Amino acid sequence: MKQGVKGLGKWLADDLGLEFNPFDLKYLDAGADPRLPDYLIGHESFEKIKGDWPAFVFAMAGGGKSAFRVRLARACRVGQEGRRVLPVVYKVPGPVNFADSPPRLEGHLKFLCWGMASELLLELASRPPRYLGLDLETRREVRLQLEANLPGELGYFLDKLEKTGDISSLVNRFDPTARHLLKLPEPPDIRPFCDAMREASGEMPREPGGPAARFQKLADLVRGPLGYEAIYLLVDGVDAHIEVIKDPHAGIDLIRALLKQTGAWTEKRIYAKYFLPPEFEVPIKKLSFLPTETRFVSIRWTTDMLVDMLQERLKIASGNMFGSFDAISNPELRRVEYELVNMAEESLPREVLLLAGQMLRLHVRQFGPSGKLRLADFNAIRDWYPHHSRGPHNPQ
Amino acid sequence: MAKKPSESTSEWRGVEAFNRLRAEDEEWLAEVFVSPPEFDMMIGPRSIIIFGDEGSGKTALCRALTGISTGEDGKPKRLLVEWGRPLPVLPVLKEGGDSQSVEVLLEDVLDRCALALLRHTCAYPQDFHEAGDLAKEAAVWFTRTFLQGDFEMRTRRFPGEFGDTASAILGDFAGRSVRDVLLPDAPSSLVIGELVETLRSIGLDGAWVLTDIPSLRDETDTRRQGDVLAAFLSALNQFEVDGFVYKMVVPSNLEHHLAEAGGIDRRRLDKYMLYWPHSKLIDIVNKHLVFATGGKVNSLEELCEAESLKEWLERCGGRIPGSWLKHVRPLVAAYGERASEGNFGPIDEDSWKEIRMRHLPNLELDVARGLVRVGGRVVDDIPDTPYKILRYLCERPGQVCTKKELYYRAYLGLESEPASFESTWDLTSSHSGLIDTAVWRLREAVEPDPKDPIFVITHRGKGVSLQKSVMRHRDG
Numbered sequence: 001m002k003q004g005v006k007g008l009g010k011w012l013a014d015d016l017g018l019e020f021n022p023f024d025l026k027y028l029d030a031g032a033d034p035r036l037p038d039y040l041i042g043h044e045s046f047e048k049i050k051g052d053w054p055a056f057v058f059a060m061a062g063g064g065k066s067a068f069r070v071r072l073a074r075a076c077r078v079g080q081e082g083r084r085v086l087p088v089v090y091k092v093p094g095p096v097n098f099a100d101s102p103p104r105l106e107g108h109l110k111f112l113c114w115g116m117a118s119e120l121l122l123e124l125a126s127r128p129p130r131y132l133g134l135d136l137e138t139r140r141e142v143r144l145q146l147e148a149n150l151p152g153e154l155g156y157f158l159d160k161l162e163k164t165g166d167i168s169s170l171v172n173r174f175d176p177t178a179r180h181l182l183k184l185p186e187p188p189d190i191r192p193f194c195d196a197m198r199e200a201s202g203e204m205p206r207e208p209g210g211p212a213a214r215f216q217k218l219a220d221l222v223r224g225p226l227g228y229e230a231i232y233l234l235v236d237g238v239d240a241h242i243e244v245i246k247d248p249h250a251g252i253d254l255i256r257a258l259l260k261q262t263g264a265w266t267e268k269r270i271y272a273k274y275f276l277p278p279e280f281e282v283p284i285k286k287l288s289f290l291p292t293e294t295r296f297v298s299i300r301w302t303t304d305m306l307v308d309m310l311q312e313r314l315k316i317a318s319g320n321m322f323g324s325f326d327a328i329s330n331p332e333l334r335r336v337e338y339e340l341v342n343m344a345e346e347s348l349p350r351e352v353l354l355l356a357g358q359m360l361r362l363h364v365r366q367f368g369p370s371g372k373l374r375l376a377d378f379n380a381i382r383d384w385y386p387h388h389s390r391g392p393h394n395p396q
Numbered sequence: 397m398a399k400k401p402s403e404s405t406s407e408w409r410g411v412e413a414f415n416r417l418r419a420e421d422e423e424w425l426a427e428v429f430v431s432p433p434e435f436d437m438m439i440g441p442r443s444i445i446i447f448g449d450e451g452s453g454k455t456a457l458c459r460a461l462t463g464i465s466t467g468e469d470g471k472p473k474r475l476l477v478e479w480g481r482p483l484p485v486l487p488v489l490k491e492g493g494d495s496q497s498v499e500v501l502l503e504d505v506l507d508r509c510a511l512a513l514l515r516h517t518c519a520y521p522q523d524f525h526e527a528g529d530l531a532k533e534a535a536v537w538f539t540r541t542f543l544q545g546d547f548e549m550r551t552r553r554f555p556g557e558f559g560d561t562a563s564a565i566l567g568d569f570a571g572r573s574v575r576d577v578l579l580p581d582a583p584s585s586l587v588i589g590e591l592v593e594t595l596r597s598i599g600l601d602g603a604w605v606l607t608d609i610p611s612l613r614d615e616t617d618t619r620r621q622g623d624v625l626a627a628f629l630s631a632l633n634q635f636e637v638d639g640f641v642y643k644m645v646v647p648s649n650l651e652h653h654l655a656e657a658g659g660i661d662r663r664r665l666d667k668y669m670l671y672w673p674h675s676k677l678i679d680i681v682n683k684h685l686v687f688a689t690g691g692k693v694n695s696l697e698e699l700c701e702a703e704s705l706k707e708w709l710e711r712c713g714g715r716i717p718g719s720w721l722k723h724v725r726p727l728v729a730a731y732g733e734r735a736s737e738g739n740f741g742p743i744d745e746d747s748w749k750e751i752r753m754r755h756l757p758n759l760e761l762d763v764a765r766g767l768v769r770v771g772g773r774v775v776d777d778i779p780d781t782p783y784k785i786l787r788y789l790c791e792r793p794g795q796v797c798t799k800k801e802l803y804y805r806a807y808l809g810l811e812s813e814p815a816s817f818e819s820t821w822d823l824t825s826s827h828s829g830l831i832d833t834a835v836w837r838l839r840e841a842v843e844p845d846p847k848d849p850i851f852v853i854t855h856r857g858k859g860v861s862l863q864k865s866v867m868r869h870r871d872g
Contacts, residue, residue, distance in 0.1 A: 025440070025441075025442055026440075026441045026442055026638065028442075028663045028664075029632075029635070029636060029662075029663075029664060031636060032636050032637075032638060061658075061661060061662045062662060062663065091583070091585075091633060093583065094495030094498065094499075094631065095494075095495050096494070096495035096496045096498070096499050097495070097581070111583075114582075114583075151578055151579050151582040151583070151586055152576060152577050152578040152579060152582065152586075153575045153576050153577065155575060156530075156533075156575050156576075156577050159530055160530060163528060163530055169593065172589060172593065173586060173589050173590065173593075174586075176638070237632065237633065239658070240630070240631065240632035240633060240658060241495055241498075241630060241631065241658075242494060242495065242498070242626065242627035242630040242631070242657075242658070243494055243495060245630055245656070245658050350662075350663060354663060361436070361437070365436060387669075388666075388667070388668075390660070390661050390663070
C-alpha cells in the first residue's frame with residue numbers, strides 16, 4: 001500500500017512540518033498514549049479532584065476519564081506545587097481474578113501492592129538520589145518491599161534498567177504515559193542505583209503477611225522514610241469487563257470493598273480517586289459511608305474545549321508553530337476543527353480525535369503524502385464517519 | 397503466504413482459478429488478490445474486526461494479511477499468530493460470556509503466541525542467538541509459562557521442519573533456567589507487553605493475532621459464539637499494548653452480537669464491514685480471468701460480448717466476490733472448450749444465454765428474517781405486496797397460481813378464495829391489475845434479467861409459478 005502509514009508520517013513531517021502525528025489512531029486510548037501528558041489542556045473540573053481528598057470522576061467512555069487520570073498522575077510525578085505524592089494507577093481486574101464474589105478488600109490490595117511497588121520502582125529509578133540518599137537499613141527495607149510486592153522479579157527489572165541505561169523499558173511496561181514525564185537519568189546514574197539496590201539485599205528475612213499487611217508496610221514506607229506526603233490511588237478500568245458493561249451494579253459490587261475503605265484511608269493520607277462511567281454516579285452518591293470531603297465531578301466538554309484540545313495537540317506537534325488547523329489547510333478549508341467537533345458523536349474527545357486522525361489518513365489515501373488539507377478531505381471524513389459509528393454498521 | 401511470481405504467464409488453469417478458495421490455493425492468491433476499500437486501515441497498527449458475508453473474501457483477506465506480514469526476503473516482519481478456528485472449548489464456555497470465558501480465551505491466545513514464538517525461533521535461530529540474554533530469558537519464560545500441554549508433544553514437528561538447529565533451540569528452551577519475569581497471575585497487559593518487547597529484541601515488530609472465525613450453522617451455537625466473543629472483546633486491557641494487535645475476520649451474522657462489545661464501542665478495535673464496490677468486483681473477476689487463461693483473456697468483455705453480462709452478474713452476485721466468480725465460472729469453462737477448438741473470440745450473447753440457463757442462481761426466502769436472496773445478492777427493496785406474493789409462491793414451488801388466488805390468498809391473506817356472494821368477493825375485478833403490477837415489481841426486484849424471467853414464470857391464461865426457489869423457516 002503506497003499511501004499507508006509511512007506515507008502519512010512522511011507527509012506530516014515533510015509537508016506540514018509536524019514532529020509527530022498528534023492524532024495517531026494508534027493512541028485513541030488515552031491510557032496508552034505516551035504523549036498525552038504533553039497536551040492535556042486545563043479542564044475546569046481538574047482542580048476539584050487533584051487535592052488530598054477522595055474524588056469521583058464520571059464520564060462516558062471516550063469522554064476523558066483516562067485523560068484526567070493521566071493528568072493527575074502527571075501532576076504527582078512532576079511534583080506539582082512542590083509536593084511529593086505517589087500516584088498508584090489501579091486498573092481493576094475482572095471478577096474472575098478475585099477469589100470472592102464480590103471481591104473482598106484483600107483481593108484488591110494484592111493488586112494495589114503491585115501497582116504501588118511498580119510506581120515506586122519507576123520513581124526511584126528516575127530519581128536515583130532519593131534512593132541513594134537513604135541509610136542502608138532503609139534501602140534494605142525498600143528492596144525487601146519491592147521484592148515482596150512487584151508483579152515480577154526485582155532482579156529482572158534491575159537487569160532491564162541496566163541494559164537499556166534508562167527507565168524506558170519500565171515505563172513501557174507499567175505506564176506508557178509516564179514516558180515523557182519522569183526525569184530520565186543520565187546513563188551513569190542507573191548503574192549506581194541498580195548496584196545499590198542489589199547490595200541492599202542482606203539477610204533480612206521476608207516478613208510473612210497477607211496483602212493487607214504488605215499494603216500497610218509499603219504505604220508506611222512511602223509516607224515515612226521515603227518522604228511522600230500522600231498516596232493517590234487512581235482507580236480506573238472498572239467498566240472494562242463484560243459483566244459491568246451489561247450491568248453497572250456489578251461494577252459497584254466489584255469495587256464496593258474499596259469504596260468502604262475510602263474513608264479509613266484518608267486518615268492515613270491515602271486518597272482514592274475513582275474514574276467511572278456516568279451510570280455509577282447515582283448509586284455512588286447514595287452511599288452513606290463515603291467521607292464528607294469526597295468530591296464528585298462529571299466531565300463535560302464544550303465545543304471550545306474540544307477545539308482547544310485539537311489545537312493544543314497541533315501546537316505541540318508543530319513545536320508551537322501552528323495554533324490552528326488553518327495553518328495546515330488550504331484557504332478553501334477554514335476552521336475545520338470546529339466542523340469536526342460539531343460532527344463528533346456526543347461531543348466525546350475520543351470521537352473528535354478519531355475524526356481528526358482519519359481525516360489525515362483519508363487525505364493521504366486520496367491525494368498522496370503532499371499538500372495541505374483540502375475541502376475534499378473534510379467531505380471525505382463527513383462521508384466516512386456515519387459508516388463507522390460505534391453502533392451497528394450503517395451500510396455503505 | 398509468500399508471494400510467488402507466476403511460473404508462466406501463458407499457463408492455462410481454467411476453472412480451477414474460479415473454485416472456492418481453499419488453503420491449498422494460497423500460493424496463487426497473490427496473483428488474483430484485490431485489496432478491499434480501506435485495506436490500509438486493515439493493515440495498520442490498530443486492532444480491527446472485519447465482518448463479512450459468506451463468499452465475501454474473508455479467507456482471501458486473511459491470507460493477504462499474512463502475506464503483508466512477510467518481508468521481501470520471505471522473512472516475517474512480525475509474529476503471526478493464527479487463532480480462533482475454531483474458538484477453543486466452546487461447549488464449556490459459559491453462556492452469555494463472562495470474565496471466566498475471557499480468561500479461557502486469553503490463555504488460548506497466549507498459548508498460540510508461545511507456539512508461534514517457538515516456531516519462529518526454530519525457523520530463525522540466528523535472531524534468537526543474537527538477542528541479548530534478557531530477551532532470551534524472557535522468551536523462554538514466556539513459552540514455558542504459557543505453552544499448554546506437553547512441551548515435547550507440541551513442538552515435535554519442528555525438528556523435522558527446520559532441521560537440527562531446531563532441536564538445539566528447543567533443547568535450550570526446555571532446559572534453560574529462568575526467573576519469574578512476571579508472576580503467574582500478573583495482569584495480561586504486563587504479560588503481553590513483555591512478549592512484545594521480547595519480539596522486538598529478536599527483530600520482529602510485535603505480533604498480529606489473526607483470527608478467521610468460521611460460520612456456524614446452528615443458531616444457538618452462533619449466539620453463544622457471539623456472546624463469548626463479545627465478552628472477550630470487552631476485556632480492554634489486552635488492547636492497550638502497542639505492537640500487539642488483533643486482526644479478526646468474522647461472519648457478518650455476528651455483527652449485532654458484537655456491536656456493543658466494549659472494545660468496539662470504545663474504539664480499541666476498529667470495526668469494518670467488508671464490502672466491494674462494483675469496480676473492485678470487476679477487478680477481482682478480471683484478475684481471475686487473466687490468471688485462469690494465462691493472459692489470453694484480460695477482461696469480461698474479452699470473455700463474453702453480451703452487453704447485459706455485467707448487470708446479470710451484479711443481480712446474481714450482489715456484492716459478494718465469491719458469487720461473481722461462481723457465475724463467471726461456467727463462462728470460463730465454455731471459453732476453454734471453444735479455445736481447445738481454436739476459437740479464442742468472446743462468447744456471443746446467444747451462447748451466453750444458453751450457458752446461464754444451465755447455471756441459474758438460487759432464490760432464497762428466509763421467512764424468519766424476512767430476507768430474500770438471489771445468488772449472492774440480498775434483495776432489500778421488495779415492496780410489501782410483491783413480497784407477499786413471493787412468499788405465497790415459495791410455499792408452492794412449481795405450482796401454477798391464478799391471479800385470483802394470488803389476490804385473495806397471498807395479498808389479502810384469506811384462507812381460501814371467497815364465493816361470489818361473500819363480502820370479500822371483489823366485484824370490480826381490479827385484482828387483476830394489482831397482481832400484474834405486483835408480479836412486475838417482483839420480477840424487477842428478484843429476476844437477474846426482468847425481461848427474461850427465470851423465477852416468476854407466467855403461464856398464459858393460467859397464472860404464475862415460481863421456479864428454482866428455496867424457502868427457509870428459521871426459529872428465533
